[in-house]
Amino acid sequence: MAPQTGSTEKGTQPVSAFLQHFTWEEIRSHNGRGQSQEQWLVIDRKVYDVSKFSKHHPGGSRVISHYAGQDATDAFVAFHNDKTLVKKYLKSLLIGELAPDQPSFESNKKKSLLEDFRELRCTIEKMGLLRPNYVFFFLIFLHFVVLDAASWLTVWYFGISFVPFLAGMVFFTIAQIQMGWFQHDLGHCSVFRKPKWNRLLQIVVINVLKGLPASWWNHLHNQHHAKPNCFRKDPDLNMHPLLFSLGKPLSVEVSMGTPSLHPYDF
Template sequence: MAPQTGSTRKETRPASAFLQLFTWEEIRMHNGRGQGQEQWLVIDRKVYDVSKFSKRHPGGSRVLSHYAGQDATDAFTAFHKDKSLVERYLKSLLIGELAPDQPSCEPNKDKALVEDFRELRCSVEKMGLLRPNYTFFFLIFLHLLILDVASWLVVWHFGISFVPFVVGIVLFTTAQMQMGWFQHDLGHCSVFTKPKWNRLLQIVVINVLKGFPASWWNHLHHQHHAKPNCFRKDPDLSLHPKLFSLGKTLSVELGKKKKKFMPYNYQHMYFILLTPLTFIPFLQFSVFSIAIKKKNWLDVLLTVTFYIRSGLMYIPLMGFNNFVMYFWLCRCLESIWFAWVTQMNHIPMHIDYDTNKDWASTQLHATCNVKQSVFNDWFTGHLNFQIEHHLFPTMPRHNYCKVAPLVKALCEKHGIEYKSKTLLTAFSDIWHSLKDSGEHWLEAYLHG
């Protein structure tokens, strides 16, 4: 008798624990929007119902919802370093598996690319490229602490005349940026082999040393990695329709709907001016309301200690008014640095709604690299290797350069462009892509 499929029928099969069998068509129906808003996803041909668990998911509920009704095998592998830790949660969520006549790869995905990428992933693990170099990260942590202390020592020793004031700002800004890159490593569990040690040190770095809640960052950033450059799923795009029109699809859509929140045809000109005004209030004030709303009181308490520490260090040396100027000038420079580095790898790339492409295609079409150099590695926190970072988010950054040739070979084999630019070209491409998107909006606005 041929095996049956369906969400209401149990299958009697030896050695399968009476698991139900499902088709891809049935799974796609459980995408959180229908069937009682149930959320199913597939991992290694096993079907899991994450509808209730998503609210308890450490990476945030939306990461799971972004893959509802889809195959999440490669995303699951990419995000979870300690498989034994998460497998015990999966057992209680298991509801069935794909029917024998169903392909492991969804019909709309590039099966050859999926198989080759999974083979590459196995090679990466065998080569030990997911193991951190503790000496490297110790030196990273040490150098950012030295920069932070040096900013205070300059003001303490030389006073607040113009030159030491400016030097102190540069050092403090640089320290804050390097802390940002380091906490990013910790957030991806790439500094220690055990996830809990990464999370504990991340809380110290981002909450106490930088003044931002760790839970806020993790909630947003994991979504970005799950579906980069996908409208309604990548939170990095959530503010853009109000200020910027990104990508041809959204630009034309906004234009045809006669939406004009901003003069998007001039967005390439006001990007540099609005960046600090956008990032400062959003990152500095909104995060508190989010943490309070979610009742993450430990996050709030630890974040407040950053302001107490900074005030106690600098106010006795320069007074309250000078400290406010000092602090906000640093935040302004930091926001510009952060915005240009993080956006140079994504804004010039393909931006659209989620079309449920395979993991490798999704990441490769949404990211590009910047040429390697000692300065570029340090200045960007190794995010000049954005392609490798997105394909292997838990990989320690010192190994990006080692896996890059393998990724490039994979791209060449499958006819995918592996984009790598100079730093200045990457910055200028932000300007050009914003200009192009603005022109698409204007054309649709006037004639759509």
């Protein structure tokens, strides 16, 4: 373990004397696998023990566990709108911070790539591209409700002969596809400012209108965005029998778990 000292070197962030200091090697060893079942992660150079908290994590235990032994700063920023509220829960999980001689990012990550990503995100936020257009989303909601109703009314009024059935099927299919994308935006909390309103309308759309559980979709989709294209961590890639059928090169790459799938998967 690195020496516990409050001194800092030039170019590093100031650290508190009472917090324990850790190296990246120590943090990587607490990834929830092997002999140590503890799960540590880093957010803004602070080290947190989420071993017990992961089971109660609102976004799902696997999402936070996928970052065990790693830096989760960018994921934390992306997944949490109300960071002030979330940081209150983090206080009880804080166990230390990175030692002054440790970089703010892992050795397997490119500093220039991280800096470019954070600069791009900051630019997008300043441009207001993440602010929702309520008129647009209202019209999306209205048009798939109308199409869904039209599909059933067509069959009910004209009967189940070929033409009415075909027209009703077209209306119903378009409505279902649009519902899927709309609940996707709600699942990302991209429509309303308050997450609870997004969750409530998502339940109406996917549970009531589509007949699928929102909790199931969120559980899988949160993992996908936490570790996109990481084999064994991204559920979208865990359908490996289907991937193997797409060709030998992809099958070999996926089965071998090569780093090219995702630079942060280890």
